Structure formats: structure tokens, C-alpha cells
Amino acid sequence: MEALRSAYTVGMDNNGATAGDISNESRTHFRVCRFITETGVKLGMRSVPVATACSLYHKFFQTACLQVYEPYLVAMSCIYLAGKVEEQHLRTRDIINVCHRYFRPGSDPLELNEKFWELRDSVVQCELLVLRQLNFHVSFEHPHKYLLHYLLSVRSLMNRYAWSRTPIAETAWALLKDSYHGPVCVRYQPQHLALTALYLALHTYGVQVPAGEMEWWQVLCEDLTKAQIEVIMTELLQLYDMEAKCT
Numbered sequence: 001m002e003a004l005r006s007a008y009t010v011g012m013d014n015n016g017a018t019a020g021d022i023s024n025e026s027r028t029h030f031r032v033c034r035f036i037t038e039t040g041v042k043l044g045m046r047s048v049p050v051a052t053a054c055s056l057y058h059k060f061f062q063t064a065c066l067q068v069y070e071p072y073l074v075a076m077s078c079i080y081l082a083g084k085v086e087e088q089h090l091r092t093r094d095i096i097n098v099c100h101r102y103f104r105p106g107s108d109p110l111e112l113n114e115k116f117w118e119l120r121d122s123v124v125q126c127e128l129l130v131l132r133q134l135n136f137h138v139s140f141e142h143p144h145k146y147l148l149h150y151l152l153s154v155r156s157l158m159n160r161y162a163w164s165r166t167p168i169a170e171t172a173w174a175l176l177k178d179s180y181h182g183p184v185c186v187r188y189q190p191q192h193l194a195l196t197a198l199y200l201a202l203h204t205y206g207v208q209v210p211a212g213e214m215e216w217w218q219v220l221c222e223d224l225t226k227a228q229i230e231v232i233m234t235e236l237l238q239l240y241d242m243e244a245k246c247t
Contacts, residue, residue: 025066026182030242032071033057033181035102036079042098043090045083047177048142053082054180055140060130062183069129072099077126085138092120140186143194147176150198150220157210171201175236182242184235195221196232 033054040050056078061071076099083090096119097109110116131138151169175197179185185193195217202209209216217224 027246028066028071029061030181030246032075035072036075039079039098039102043094046088048144049082049086049088051142051180052086052140053078055186056081056130056138058183058186060133064133073122073126076123077130080123081127081130081138092123096120141190143176143190146191146194147172147197150195153220154209154216162207166205166207168201168207171204172198175200178239179236182239188232191221192224192228192232195224196229199229200233
């Protein structure tokens with residue numbers, strides 16, 4: 001997970017302490033999504049399929065019980081299913097071996113023995129379970145395209161030097177990527193999440209967008225209020241508190 005400590009500090013100053021203690025269930029989901037992200041990188045997955053895998057995982061556990069289903073097996077199945085949904089097909093053998101090495105660094109690939117085939121069957125059967133649990137609604141509209149549009153729009157409004165001297169775009173993309181470690185990625189509309197990531201990136205570096213008759217974020221997204229931005233921003237920042245407590 002990207003270490004955006006400055007963003008977290010700014011958010012804490014404005015919003016106060018994060019709410020309550022983090023539950024063991026939330027910690028587990030955070031760790032499993034970190035597992036999905038790191039495994040996806042090792043498998044050469046693009047950012048959108050990784051986002052889909054995390055979204056599938058969060059959607060599944062919105063209605064499923066963590067005490068009933070093994071989260072890492074569900075995660076492996078979500079990676080496999082996301083590859084199909086986003087047309088980046090992955091072999092189950094590759095997924096199993098990469099996941100095996102995640103827990104046992106430096107180990108050799110699993111042999112094609114009874115243990116391997118049992119694990120493969122478990123991944124495939126769990127994929128069917130995920131599909132049924134989600135009523136086969138496995139396609140997601142991600143915030144990536146909205147963030148790209150918003151970045152181009154805001155950059156056109158600003159002084160070129162003011163834009164280039166701060167890593168606004170990089171920070172916004174990092175925030176968006178990190179949002180998939182928690183259920184915030186499936187709780188809000190993709191355009192709202194994208195705009196909040198950009199809002200927080202600008203706020204982190206104290207960059208002001210030239211004022212007009214309306215706030216810049218109202219021009220880009222008319223149905224989003226300042227209160228909603230603050231709610232989403234608080235949930236995003238809580239993920240960095242989660243990161244500190246899960247390491």
C-alpha cells in the first residue's frame with residue numbers, strides 16, 4: 001500500500017481521530033486485499049483487473065460471513081474470476097503457485113500431485129460460489145476513467161508551473177489504488193470516489209484551484225456535495241490508520 005502519510009496527517013487535522021478501534025474482521029479484509037494487490041502485481045495483472053478482484057472480494061463479504069468462508073481462498077477465486085471478467089485470462093496453476101510463494105517465499109512451485117489438484121478444485125468451486133453469491137453481477141464501473149478525466153480538466157485550469165511542481169496526479173492515483181484495500185471502493189459511486197481522491201491530493205499539497213462561480217468539484221460532478229466528499233475522504237484516510245495497525 002502506498003505510504004501517503006502526509007495525506008493521512010492532513011485528514012486527521014481536519015477530521016479528528018478516526019472512529020473507534022479497528023475490528024479483527026476489518027484487519028483481515030485489509031490484509032487479504034493487500035494479498036490480492038501484491039499477488040496481482042506478481043501475476044502481471046493490469047490495474048483494472050486487480051481493482052475488479054478486490055471489488056469482487058468486498059462485494060462477496062458484504063453478504064457472506066468471514067467465519068464460514070476462508071478469505072484467502074475467496075481472494076484466489078476472485079483473482080481468477082477478475083481475469084475472466086476483464087479479459088486478462090490467468091491460468092489457475094500460475095495463481096496457485098504465486099499465492100503459494102506469497103506465504104512461503106523462496107519455495108519451489110507445487111508439483112502436480114493430489115494436493116495441487118485439490119487446491120485447484122477448491123479455487124474453481126469457490127469461483128462458482130462467488131458468482132452465485134453476487135447473482136452473476138461481476139462487472140464493475142471503476143473510477144479510473146473518471147479520475148483521468150478530472151485530472152485533465154483540473155490541470156487545464158491551473159498554472160503549468162503550479163501543477164508540475166507537486167505530484168498531484170501521482171498522489172491521486174495512489175489514493176485511488178489504496179481505496180481498494182477497504183470496502184469504500186464498492187460503497188460509493190466511482191465518479192465520487194475519483195473526485196474525492198483528487199480533492200484529497202490537492203488538499204494534501206495545499207494547491208488551490210482558481211475560483212469561479214462554482215467550486216471546481218461542483219463543475220465536474222454536480223451531484224456530489226462537500227459533506228459527501230468529507231465522508232468518503234474520512235473513510236479513505238482510515239485505511240492508512242489500518243495500514244499502520246496491520247503491519
